[in-house]
Amino acid sequence: MADSQHRYVIVGAGPAGVQLSYYLQQHGADYLTLEREHAPGGFFRRFPRHRRLISLNKVHTDSTDPEIRLRWDWNTLLNDDPELLFTKFSDEYLPAADDLVRYLAEFQRVHRLNVRYGTAVQRITRTGDGFTLRTDRGEVRAECVVVAAGWGHPFVPDIKGIEHAIGYEDMEINPKAYDDQRVLIIGKGNSAFETASAILGRASMVHLASRQPLRLAWNTKHPGDVRGQYGAILDSYQFKTLHSVLDCTIDEIRPVDGRFEVRITYTHAQGETAVLDYHTVLRCTGFRMDTGIFDDTSRPELIRDGRMPGLRPDWQSTNVDDLYFAGTIAQARDVKHASSPFIDGFRYNLRTFTRMLRERYEGTPLPFTVAQADAVSLTKLMLDRVNWSSALWTQFEYLCDVFVRDDATGDFHHFEDLPEDYAVERFAAATHWYTLALRWGRDDYGDVFAIERHPTPDRARESAFIHPVIRRYRGGHLLVEHHLLEDLLAEWRRPDRHVTPLTEFLEQDLTSGP
Template identity: 30%
Template sequence: MYIAPLLPVSHHSTNALSYLPNYTFGNILAMRSRSLCMPTNSSFRIYHLEVNVFPQDLYLIVTTGIATPRVPTFPGVELSEGYEDLSMDQEEFEGQSVLILGRGNSAFETADHIIANTNVIHMMARSRVRLAWATHYVGDLRAVNNGLLDTYQLKSLDGILEGDVREMMLLKSPDGKIVLDIDNTLKFKAPAHMTNDSNQDVEYIIPDNFPLRESYDRVIRCLGFQFDFSIFENDTAPEASYSGKYPNIKPDYGAEGIPGMYFAGTNSHSLDFRKSAGGFIHGFRYTARALHHILEYRNHQVPWPSVKQPITGLLDHIIKRMNEASGIYQMFVVLGDVIILHGNGLDYEYLEEFPLKMVHRLPEMTGRSGSQYIIISMEYGKHFSGPGEDIFRSERATGDPQEAHVSNFLHPVLYYYKTLPTEDQMMNLPIDEILPTPDALHHIVEDFLTDWTAPIR
């Protein structure tokens, strides 16, 4: 299998050729930089510039990251500045009033960086604050960044409020400061109807109880980043998901509707957005390895790595993995271990960190099969995580094995299947279910130390 570097996908080879020097480093990438992507029918191929063919064993694996700033469209957006271009010099913010658009870690990081110098900081977004320790999603607000919550709730110095930035307007006042209007709150004297020209000379009245009635020196956009779809031509561009933030991909990390195109790294986070850690290095290092195993078997018939042992060693093997496996811990409910039981009942085969949404295709994806299956998944309690949930309530945990099924903290769950789930079962899973109903289900009770090594009594 030959993996080409990412180049612009275009009908015209001259467009891609202009990029080739950027992908050549001495002679190391000389061979690889002779390839570019060309569409064929509804798919694409890697076009080799030397031999002028479309080799069948080439794939495009896109690992460009999520690096394009999200810039909304609203009147006066040009009066705002992006978080990605912000100066690190705190003195530039001395005595200024700042409005931050956004509610994630980048917004709070920005606030923390300038809070000692500013006059006041207001933060606005359409959704409520999502605290990572409540949602158990590492992309939500981390405690290390949330200093503004104290200055808002305990000191009334700064403020956080809800509003849709797409329904706002920024205007420049005569003194050069920035005034915000949202939901047509301002009462304009003339002209009667505003245009998109934020610099026009208008008179307006700000209601006394309008929370954003004070003008600002700066408006900073901290609205996150998204995948750059402009690297593709229209007929080879993957579908978008999550309002254009990520490419839409299948559980095997392939682009939906474009055979041969795959995504790795944070680009593949659409599969577990707001669920697990696939958008971050401690998570996608495991999903990238899973993609490697998938393509290795598909192209070279190298089966998914496994360990085959006598059945007498299974319990010790499971306990060791529950306590030491980082992949199924970081990528909980996304990657899981699969135990294959063979018909003779004398041995088992153990596969690590397989994509759970692909278990119905286990034999064709791994080259491994058997007569019965046990799948190990790490899971939180169903109704434990979420914005606004009281995850510190006094009865938040149990230590009784008889109540293991109501465990809230991350704990191992074992699914036993006499036969693998079908594709229809997988495609019609309820949104809050990880896998189809098994023939037997076993929760291992949560443990305060996440240490499941206590002796059996």
């Protein structure tokens, strides 16, 4: 195939690559997406192994507003076709992975995205004016490269004898294969609990083990931590059925007479050690990014045990200019926090990212609207946004609306859905500006299901549930933070609790000077 050259080249046509392709195509951008498989969503043809997603699909809601409904539709890619909603492909609350594969294929068919399938990227080289991508079908040149290839390889922890463990990617998924077996699962994330749940009624003993304590999503508010549907193993642990969840260091896995001796050191027992006996050891420790496509000129800096690339606030590699990352591997700025590893999070990140790309490479300014600098108007605008935006809802504490005062006119420039760390960097010279975001509140409670509340506006800072927070900056310095009271139905419209307190805060702040 003859060489080709494009302003943007996207590597990978999973959900992130497909979403970004759509955004660029809508703007008439010069882009090409390269995908080694012959259809989109290759990762989800194999994973999760037990074929059930943890991303919610809430078909039935009180709202008829398409934007608000997206708050609970975690699988739809943003687009202008009202028929291309994932809720039209499945009505299951926890849908099947095959339905997502089918949805992505239809998304590609309808929008006719510029994806070159069956094209494997073999090497990315940084050149003076961009990049050269060598593929098995010829070379492609790009001004900038966006890697949206998702996870490439399993993460294999440094444990003596780890080669004796069967990886999540290779393990037998028929539960009957574990009848009467003592099974050790290395890992305490969702893939480990997915596996444990599948074999719980067949194995004689299931242990999940890792160094780090269990992180439950209902405590951390992060959808990537262990989800409630896997609670049966925790019940079994507490009810002394011999199924257990262990905080320990695994020191060695050693085969002995067709079984495995596993030496561990308990984390919370003053260095106590033990030798445990298992028939099978399974490795469910997650994935890492594939770095094999980068040569020395383009190799990104990696973080978190080498699992993912380090990123600047605009999703650009920390050490390679014009190399960006998108999708689940582009979570470094809010890792273990908002929903950037998931479709319902990165679909909004990528919408903002597209605007950033167009500003840098096409000279199209970052869009904004003008808002009047009076407290009543700003209050209405801010409350309209937090009551409606699915981006602010899903990407809590990460994406925010930004209101920057124009010193010449006194009005505010309103930018939607910017990462807050990016805004702090971009508006470092602004003398008066606000961020508007949804945030979780205090976490000094013992039981997440029995939180003592203080439902008065003057104690809104003590809210524990998600609620609006307005921050006032001068340059890169945070000056003041104003909280609005939490609300059970996430409707911040009450005059006494929301409208008046925000109006009074803005009236005072707008007249307080720079």
